[in-house]
Amino acid sequence: MNTQYNPRLEYRKRIQQRQTVIFGSISAVMAFLLIVSTLVWTGVIPAPFNREFSKEAEPAYLIPCPSTDIQARDLSTLSARIYNSTNINGKAGEVGQQLATLGVTVTETSNWAGKPLPEPIRIITGKNGVDAAYTLRAYLPGSVIHFDETNNSEILDVVIGKDFDGTQTGPSEADIATALEPIDGCKPVK
Template identity: 30%
Template sequence: MTTPGHDQARVERRRREHERQAVVFGVLIAFLAVCGIFALAVYSGAISSPFNRPFNTVGVAEQETFPVPCLPAVEGQPDGALPIAYSSVQVRVLNASGEGVDGIGQTGLGGAYGNTLTERGFEVIDVTNAEQNVTYSELRFGKGGIVAAYTIAAHFPDVRLVLDDRKDNDRTVDLLIGAEYEAPLDIADVGISADTPLTNAEGCVPAAEIDPQPRISIRKSTGDEPATPAR
């Protein structure tokens, strides 16, 4: 048989447990309510999310991005610019990988690219090293070489198109082989034909609205990269 004192102690103990439970659940409910209000405010645009930051792919920030010029209108080609005959495209291959012998360029890399382009009919006028290294391969050209650059770009799975400040009547194109280089596509996978207009790059900008970048200089030869004589 329990005494009244024991009953009273049990009642007090249960009361304190209920109070603690009420406090805990009250705090949890209040926290969830605040989270809900915050989420609603972010969703409605009333405030900016602290997590609303772009994701960065490793290596992407290592090389500045530039606007890609749109294809120009070509006289006699009302449906759009057609690819240029490969034999009429002059390209200079520059090893800008920053790897290999003497830290200048990977031995034979430029020569391999030059040979591939030559075999496909392009006029490779030089193979050498770039003064500046790049992470991702680029095609650099002036306003007169936009169509030629698009024609060469079709032979690569991913290559950046950069307008530089060479003279407008200069139609040559520089291929800079970056550290993250990719081999040219198989010729059967090149998706252009002589009678089909080229397609503008997504998000391209008219060349007149782009500030051209400085032309990449050639690094003085140190013998690590065999040069292809100009034709």
């Protein structure tokens, strides 16, 4: 049995052990980072940093002013399409039913194709439906009116946001008068 001490072999053995530990550790860290980055990329876990700078800005909408001689319209003369931007199923149908009970003609209820709303409810109108939108605003607390220059009809698009509490079935005369007042920052569209 030849158990002679060989310093060169001992040195190579220690180097190989160190290399194995170093490269094994680097490989394990890289595998972990690959798994975490894949989960972040697919949206399974949120990103560990704030990406506000890379989000698309909400487009600026024109808020139309009502006519100077605005009067509350009879709800039976209003037509609306109701859209749900929330993840709660049936919200558009529920609000559509409530508005139909009040006399509004509801022509459509479906899901909103755009992004979820930052406000509780949005009423989108063309130039022919501005006064109707202000009238409907009294029955939809927290609503914001947006102008769509491509819409030439009186049909209103009502988009429900996640913070919407529900329709107001019997607003007072003061509530209706307040709803008919111009929204701050509105612009005349006629």
